[in-house]
Amino acid sequence: MSTAHGARARARIEVTAAIKDEARRQLAAQGAARLSLRAVARELGMVSSALYRYFPSRDDLLTALIIDAYDSLGERAEAAHESAATDPFRRWIAVCEAVRGWALDHPHEYALIYGSPVPGYTAPDTTVPSAARVGLLLLGIARDAHHGSGLAGPALPSELRPEAERMAADLAPDLPPEVVSALVAAWAQLYGLVGFELFGQFHRVVEDRARFFRHAVGQLARGVGLVPGSAEDAAPGGGVLPGE
Amino acid sequence: MSTAHGARARARIEVTAAIKDEARRQLAAQGAARLSLRAVARELGMVSSALYRYFPSRDDLLTALIIDAYDSLGERAEAAHESAATDPFRRWIAVCEAVRGWALDHPHEYALIYGSPVPGYTAPDTTVPSAARVGLLLLGIARDAHHGSGLAGPALPSELRPEAERMAADLAPDLPPEVVSALVAAWAQLYGLVGFELFGQFHRVVEDRARFFRHAVGQLARGVGLVPGSAEDAAPGGGVLPGE
DNA sequence: ACACAAACGAGAGCACCGCTCTTGCTATGC
């Protein structure tokens, strides 16, 4: 069913990809607000109206780029997660640094997905699965650590307990509510650190940003109960969890 | 020297203010990218070219709005700081909640200053003093607490020590480097929390956002060594610091 | 008091934008 319909369908796929590629080029070069359908069409040797056969509007093209950006970030984070040591703390650091690295490599795409949303535009639900990948990764690290050596977040004030329990039930019923709550906060705070660096807020404030970031996300990890050199890592070479 | 030059100068000030007011209205209604010089001029009953007598370009108008936004946020944070209890921990919470409140009240202006910068546009140094106000406020709280009951941040890894000492020398030589480092991180993380809420990343994740935020910034405070109910607050009615 | 220069508002115009509609052409499916 995929390539069944011959030349026409294949051409459509190719043209669609070419449009997205050129759009991504312009996005990377000048940012989202300067992405112009007409310029994309011009560069591709077509007339602007022809482009509307493939994307019904500029916003739809942007949405496609947003999903691609989330996936690109997600893949990089997942790759970092897999090639890191099994120690949850180190994996946490690796994932966070992958996020930062991707953001520095693709500033305009990062701005597109984590900066101010394009005005008057709200991302459709299509983006949700791609957008969730990094969050799920962090959640998975916490889960591994919890099932390994146990995890204890900071004490939960009684006024937040219902909300924390609700979040835990939604996101990770096998984790303590205080860990889930701390995790969500750390998730947001991670993007605060990345955003401030990327958008120039650290200008003349933080210079050695890589080291600063590494330390800050390490503290973030501690906030959810992760500590360096936990049980799993003490057993060298082992991929299998001792406990459980 | 200010109003000395009579009617013309006064008219200029009034027109400039009217332009900014109308621009702010459009900004609040539709966001920065949809702010149109022509629409502002139209609403003011002038022709678009006349507007260039007051702002040399759209970016310059945006810059003026950015500075105003920073100042508006700064004023609100400072007001919250002053009307809060003297206990540094409570002051910290109050300032953070003021930032969140302002952001929720002025989402597009928040996006303008802390979201992705307008593409191809970098804020001039004119904005720096206004932009620094909230940061300085948080710094002041930490300083008060430190001079009161002392403050101890988390241990600093040796690789970050030079950078932390440099930051401390620049920002607050009277504070321990680990506190300054934690403070800068908390500052960025605060905006991560606000941004995620404002830009919809907490959609279907965090529901009771006010309580969640309050707890999260409380944890942020602990990260720089602030704890609830510290020394100054234990002595009732006292504005004078006991130690030092 | 008068002249000169600076500031100003209005208008026309340039190049660009997103998007729509119509017009022919061509490949696909019955």
Add this chain to the structure above:
DNA sequence: GCATAGCAAGAGCGGTGCTCTCGTTTGTGT
């Protein structure tokens, strides 16, 4: 073999930021 659906192209609409020119108004120095 032919109707149909997908396609590229062009013209055009209303909008944008910005520039330039043109009279007019206003403030100032002599």
